[in-house]
Amino acid sequence: MAGKTLYDKLWDAHLVSQQTDGSALIYIDLQLLHEVTSPQAFEGLRLAGRSPWRISGNLATPDHNVPTTSKERTIGVEGIEDPVSRIQVQTLDDNCDEFGVVEFKMNDPRQGIVHVVGPEQGATLPGMTVVCGDSHTSTHGAFGALAHGIGTSEVEHVLATQCLIAKKMKNMLVRVDGALEAGVTAKDVVLAIIGEIGTAGGTGYAIEFGGEVIQNLSMEGRMTVCNMAIEAGARAGMVAVDDTTVEYVKGRPFAPKAEQWQQAVASWKEFVSDDDAVFDHLVVLDGGSIKPQVTWGTSPEMVLPVDAHVPDPAAEPDQGKSQGIERALSYMGLTANQAITDIQLDRVFIGSCTNSRIEDLREAAAVVKGRKVASTLKQALVVPGSGLVKAQAEQEGLDLIFREAGLEWREPGCSMCLAMNADKLGQGEHCASTSNRNFEGRQGFGGRTHLVSPAMAAAAAIEGHFVDVREFMGQS
Amino acid sequence: MQKFIQHKGVVAPLDRANIDTDMIIPKQFLKSIKRSGFGPNLFDELRYLDEGVPDQDCSQRPLNTEFVLNQPRYQGCSILLARENFGCGSSREHAPWALDDFGIRVVIAPSFAEIFFNNCFKNGLLPIVLNEDEVDSLFEEVAAAEGYELRIDLENQQVIKPDGKALGFAIDDFRKHCLLNGLDDIGLTLQQADVIRAYEVKRRKEAPWLFCDK
Numbered sequence: 001m002a003g004k005t006l007y008d009k010l011w012d013a014h015l016v017s018q019q020t021d022g023s024a025l026i027y028i029d030l031q032l033l034h035e036v037t038s039p040q041a042f043e044g045l046r047l048a049g050r051s052p053w054r055i056s057g058n059l060a061t062p063d064h065n066v067p068t069t070s071k072e073r074t075i076g077v078e079g080i081e082d083p084v085s086r087i088q089v090q091t092l093d094d095n096c097d098e099f100g101v102v103e104f105k106m107n108d109p110r111q112g113i114v115h116v117v118g119p120e121q122g123a124t125l126p127g128m129t130v131v132c133g134d135s136h137t138s139t140h141g142a143f144g145a146l147a148h149g150i151g152t153s154e155v156e157h158v159l160a161t162q163c164l165i166a167k168k169m170k171n172m173l174v175r176v177d178g179a180l181e182a183g184v185t186a187k188d189v190v191l192a193i194i195g196e197i198g199t200a201g202g203t204g205y206a207i208e209f210g211g212e213v214i215q216n217l218s219m220e221g222r223m224t225v226c227n228m229a230i231e232a233g234a235r236a237g238m239v240a241v242d243d244t245t246v247e248y249v250k251g252r253p254f255a256p257k258a259e260q261w262q263q264a265v266a267s268w269k270e271f272v273s274d275d276d277a278v279f280d281h282l283v284v285l286d287g288g289s290i291k292p293q294v295t296w297g298t299s300p301e302m303v304l305p306v307d308a309h310v311p312d313p314a315a316e317p318d319q320g321k322s323q324g325i326e327r328a329l330s331y332m333g334l335t336a337n338q339a340i341t342d343i344q345l346d347r348v349f350i351g352s353c354t355n356s357r358i359e360d361l362r363e364a365a366a367v368v369k370g371r372k373v374a375s376t377l378k379q380a381l382v383v384p385g386s387g388l389v390k391a392q393a394e395q396e397g398l399d400l401i402f403r404e405a406g407l408e409w410r411e412p413g414c415s416m417c418l419a420m421n422a423d424k425l426g427q428g429e430h431c432a433s434t435s436n437r438n439f440e441g442r443q444g445f446g447g448r449t450h451l452v453s454p455a456m457a458a459a460a461a462i463e464g465h466f467v468d469v470r471e472f473m474g475q476s
Numbered sequence: 477m478q479k480f481i482q483h484k485g486v487v488a489p490l491d492r493a494n495i496d497t498d499m500i501i502p503k504q505f506l507k508s509i510k511r512s513g514f515g516p517n518l519f520d521e522l523r524y525l526d527e528g529v530p531d532q533d534c535s536q537r538p539l540n541t542e543f544v545l546n547q548p549r550y551q552g553c554s555i556l557l558a559r560e561n562f563g564c565g566s567s568r569e570h571a572p573w574a575l576d577d578f579g580i581r582v583v584i585a586p587s588f589a590e591i592f593f594n595n596c597f598k599n600g601l602l603p604i605v606l607n608e609d610e611v612d613s614l615f616e617e618v619a620a621a622e623g624y625e626l627r628i629d630l631e632n633q634q635v636i637k638p639d640g641k642a643l644g645f646a647i648d649d650f651r652k653h654c655l656l657n658g659l660d661d662i663g664l665t666l667q668q669a670d671v672i673r674a675y676e677v678k679r680r681k682e683a684p685w686l687f688c689d690k
Contacts, residue, residue: 053672056689133569151594161662200494
């Protein structure tokens with residue numbers, strides 16, 4: 001019999017019951033909650049007269065529409081200027097208070113983007129199942145966990161039963177061999193993967209990311225890669241547990257302690273794919289040939305190396321694809337065959353659950369240090385992923401580097417990744433963004449998003465247009 | 477949940493691949509703490525020429541007359557015909573809530589993004605996967621005949637064309653059962669409460685750290 005994949009093992013460990021039609025009940029170890037996709041779930045519980053199954057299986061923090069200016073946050077939730085956002089954040093507080101869910105409220109130093117907070121607190125652990133009403137829950141798969149986004153009805157289902165009705169996905173292995181060049185980061189790796197398999201290439205699969213490049217990434221880099229599994233259509237992305245994983249988890253507030261730690265580490269080492277495991281689909285990339293990536297269109301699969309030119313719809317034989325390219329170029333205000341490095345920028349955003357952790361901020365700070373943001377830019381924002389990331393960055397003096405270079409240093413939250421708060425693009429504005437989606441209107445009505453790594457965003461902020469960060473850093 | 481047994485309705489064609497959830501319902505409308513009222517903002521950025529804000533009277537806004545749902549011949553439509561990877565992007569259930577609130581009961585496409593697909597079933601909406609050729613021919617037929625209607629028979633898993641020809645589609649037995657009977661799956665899962673408790677007892681022994689208080 002063939003061995004098991006990491007995903008097979010996670011599935012088996014959480015299987016509560018299996019129905020004959022293929023649907024199953026799987027147990028959920030951790031549910032993360034935020035203000036946008038939970039109010040209707042709590043309301044559903046109340047209307048049905050149900051109580052949560054296991055309160056300690058939940059952790060909450062507001063992130064999507066919290067303001068990021070310190071002025072708006074000084075007096076707490078009452079200070080949120082947008083009344084609709086204020087009600088939503090207040091509703092999360094009220095629901096968590098009523099049901100007894102642990103919540104890091106807006107001005108708690110531990111507040112932040114759920115996908116930054118869970119790992120940072122050791123709430124996310126190897127071998128777990130993690131869900132959240134947010135598609136970027138795949139981030140937590142970096143710990144050798146089965147983690148994916150769910151809808152609000154499912155949030156209610158997990159609150160009420162601590163289980164999810166699920167059907168087993170297929171297994172895909174994305175192997176990135178070799179070593180990355182200096183200046184090429186986890187973000188470039190995952191954008192290159194999406195460019196290779198397409199935005200629906202992972203539909204129906206749980207993707208395991210492996211190979212030397214992934215093994216050599218830090219936990220934060222692995223989180224960046226898993227975060228964007230959903231942009232390749234896969235609800236769950238994951239990386240096998242190794243020493244890097246265990247080292248990261250050790251000593252975190254919710255991580256197991258004392259003799260439980262030893263027991264946990266021993267069990268976590270099992271969460272790797274067996275050597276003879278069979279995957280339904282295998283994709284192999286050569287890490288050494290990945291260059292810094294920039295998206296030019298309105299889907300994450302519309303991505304190219306920074307030294308490329310945007311495509312010409314006339315050169316695309318498939319009529320549907322050709323029309324798609326034409327529509328994207330029109331929305332993005334680009335002309336066929338234009339060099340990526342000729343795209344002029346209006347704003348830069350460094351943040352989001354993809355790239356707002358301390359290593360991301362260090363990477364960006366190293367590029368802007370001693371330099372100034374281009375005078376043509378309207379704004380360059382740095383939004384740390386959590387209060388603790390912010391504090392760490394300030395301790396290292398990164399905030400000063402950013403401020404001196406002319407970037408704004410903000411309070412933690414999702415911010416301009418989806419522009420539910422005041423941080424947004426104006427119509428027609430181009431933004432170099434370290435976030436995860438370049439959909440039409442995502443960062444603001446008529447806004448034009450280009451997805452890049454923190455280093456590439458920082459270099460673009462200095463130059464006012466895209467530039468190969470490898471040349472910029474004198475490393476090419 | 478509302479039952480879905482049979483449905484007949486006018487078909488509107490949305491001829492574009494990768495319709496994402498930000499297009500279906502833009503983020504500013506996700507600030508609502510309710511499940512209803514999203515219909516006027518369905519496809520907001522495609523449907524209107526201006527930028528929409530929550531709680532606004534949409535009847536006074538300038539319409540994009542080229543957008544399919546604004547064309548007179550598709551008024552009152554309840555079946556959306558779409559292209560591949562429909563519903564990609566976020567997990568927001570506001571997307572099926574907005575479709576439902578607008579009056580859409582069925583979406584037909586060659587493929588769907590998984591989370592969106594799953595969310596539809598929780599709200600009595602039926603996403604139907606047909607193959608590319610079938611979808612292509614439906615696009616042609618809808619374009620050729622004003623008021624083109626399809627009949628959906630969930631029991632027999634068929635899309636029935638005006639000429640009586642039927643296209644079969646696949647659906648999970650469990651999802652079909654829930655839709656046909658309008659079942660609340662939390663209630664169904666809670667029937668297995670003892671099985672869940674037994675799992676927890678076993679798991680607590682194997683991995684006690686998973687059950688610590690926060």
